[in-house]
Amino acid sequence: MQWMVWTVPTTIFFSAIAAIxxxxxxxxxxxxxxxxxxxxxxxxxxxxxxxxxLLSSAYIHLFVVGFTDITIWLALAVSIVWMLVLMRWG
Structure with a gap:
């Protein structure tokens, strides 16, 4: 049986979702x-x-990775801002 190898970013990501x-x-x-x-x-x-x-943030990241040369960190920043706007005024 093979086990999934959890990298640090993956662990941080899923831990953040669990904390949220x-x-x-x-x-x-x-x-x-x-x-x-x-x-x-x-x-x-x-x-x-x-x-x-969360769903739209995933789509933002997929769009950035698939169709642009923009750094993923910018996609993360846009996703965080979008999430704050959506939670406050959505």
Missing amino acids: LAGMTAWEVVSPTVERKGLLPIATTRGDRLFIG
């Missing part, structure tokens, strides 16, 4: 969310906006 999910769960327990309509054309909860943000 744990934080969102604690936030939901302390302060239950209500649906609201903002920047997005649908009513969303915090969890919906997190999911949409």
